[in-house]
Amino acid sequence: MSRKKTEQEYRKTFAFRFFRWLNAEEDRYLDKVEMHPQEPYVETEEDIRRRQREKNALLNKLYGRKKSKSVRYLELFYKGACIVFCGILIYLLLLTVSYLPPIGVADRPVNNEVSRRYIEEGLDETGAVNIVSGMILDYRAFDTLGESHVLFVATVTVLILLRADHKKKERSSAGEEMAYSLEEAEINDRNYEPKNDAILQMAACILVPIIIIFGIYVILNGHLGPGGGFSGGAIIGAGLILYLNAFGFQKTQRFFTEKTYKWVSFGSLSFYCIAKSYSFYTGANHLENIIPKGTPGAILSSGLILPLNIAVGLVVACTMYAFYVMFRKGGF
Amino acid sequence: MTVFTYMLMGFLVCCAVSVSLSKNLLNSILIYMSYSLVMSIIWVILESPDLAITEAAVGAGVTSILFFVTLKKIHAIDEREKRKKHEQEED
Numbered sequence: 001m002s003r004k005k006t007e008q009e010y011r012k013t014f015a016f017r018f019f020r021w022l023n024a025e026e027d028r029y030l031d032k033v034e035m036h037p038q039e040p041y042v043e044t045e046e047d048i049r050r051r052q053r054e055k056n057a058l059l060n061k062l063y064g065r066k067k068s069k070s071v072r073y074l075e076l077f078y079k080g081a082c083i084v085f086c087g088i089l090i091y092l093l094l095l096t097v098s099y100l101p102p103i104g105v106a107d108r109p110v111n112n113e114v115s116r117r118y119i120e121e122g123l124d125e126t127g128a129v130n131i132v133s134g135m136i137l138d139y140r141a142f143d144t145l146g147e148s149h150v151l152f153v154a155t156v157t158v159l160i161l162l163r164a165d166h167k168k169k170e171r172s173s174a175g176e177e178m179a180y181s182l183e184e185a186e187i188n189d190r191n192y193e194p195k196n197d198a199i200l201q202m203a204a205c206i207l208v209p210i211i212i213i214f215g216i217y218v219i220l221n222g223h224l225g226p227g228g229g230f231s232g233g234a235i236i237g238a239g240l241i242l243y244l245n246a247f248g249f250q251k252t253q254r255f256f257t258e259k260t261y262k263w264v265s266f267g268s269l270s271f272y273c274i275a276k277s278y279s280f281y282t283g284a285n286h287l288e289n290i291i292p293k294g295t296p297g298a299i300l301s302s303g304l305i306l307p308l309n310i311a312v313g314l315v316v317a318c319t320m321y322a323f324y325v326m327f328r329k330g331g332f
Numbered sequence: 333m334t335v336f337t338y339m340l341m342g343f344l345v346c347c348a349v350s351v352s353l354s355k356n357l358l359n360s361i362l363i364y365m366s367y368s369l370v371m372s373i374i375w376v377i378l379e380s381p382d383l384a385i386t387e388a389a390v391g392a393g394v395t396s397i398l399f400f401v402t403l404k405k406i407h408a409i410d411e412r413e414k415r416k417k418h419e420q421e422e423d
Contacts, residue, residue: 226381
């Protein structure tokens with residue numbers, strides 16, 4: 001059995017002295033060397049002036065602050081060249097404007113047969129009552145495909161830029177009771193969620209269902225009235241953000257995680273690609289398109305426009321929400 | 333109707349100028365939001381409701397929220413931080 005030593009006995013042992021030496025706790029010079037407190041350093045005016053002179057000399061040597069004649073001429077030339085360049089640029093731009101066709105003339109390039117055809121035959125060819133929707137999702141569907149992909153690429157870029165470190169995330173999710181360092185709290189501010197603001201939660205309870213239903217209405221009604229995939233998706237995304245703000249990340253994670261985002265975006269974009277490839281293929285080869293147009297004005301009409309609207313709306317809603325989440329805490 | 337349109341246009345110009353002149357970043361975002369709202373009304377007057385819906389949802393809604401989050405991330409609207417700085421300056 002080991003015997004407990006008292007503190008004074010322990011102080012005499014070798015181990016105590018060894019650890020004291022190891023930890024450098026002993027001050028060898030205490031009570032042995034006479035010490036004076038250091039006098040505060042006072043700078044005289046002479047010293048300051050000398051220091052300034054030395055600093056200036058050093059700066060001159062390094063950066064050539066004291067300009068030589070050639071440097072001064074170069075700077076003058078630089079300023080002059082800037083002014084001349086700007087003048088030339090303004091002149092060129094104004095010249096281009098003057099070459100634009102005059103407003104209100106009958107044979108402007110805007111007044112070609114394309115717009116007339118859109119207006120006159122758009123209803124028959126696309127089946128959409130809303131001409132704008134018929135244009136962007138049928139005649140110019142390729143543009144809209146590009147826009148959806150631009151949004152997707154933008155989210156991916158934000159994901160790469162703002163993504164929080166994976167290790168840190170694991171650590172913070174493992175120990176919830178742990179005190180978080182400031183840095184961690186800054187990256188992952190989910191730890192202070194939800195704030196349970198009564199007013200915000202009440203407002204969200206009333207507003208979020210209405211906002212999301214309005215968004216769905218705008219998407220589904222895109223070929224009949226104003227609206228469409230992009231605006232409806234943005235409305236739904238705004239509703240999701242409001243819900244997230246009111247109730248915190250834990251509630252939204254039940255139905256929207258990174259996986260959801262990935263699969264919804266991937267599914268919608270690939271559906272868009274495949275559907276439009278089919279219609280391009282049949283259109284280019286003058287084949288019969290098997291997708292029925294339906295009666296104009298009915299909700300199930302205008303061929304591919306309704307499903308394409310839904311696809312675009314899903315992508316945009318997910319992207320808006322993902323942007324917000326990424327900005328908030330760098331990851332879902 | 334034209335008087336109303338001119339009033340909106342004037343408001344638009346005022347907003348655009350005051351966004352860049354405002355010293356408080358939070359204020360400039362709020363002014364930017366109202367700019368987008370007025371812009372969406374103007375789109376309705378110009379008979380393009382599609383654009384109006386998009387402008388109201390994206391311009392006034394999502395973009396401003398992203399601006400807010402960015403400001404919070406760079407501690408531009410953190411009140412406690414500001415107070416701390418103020419105290420340090422007074423010391």
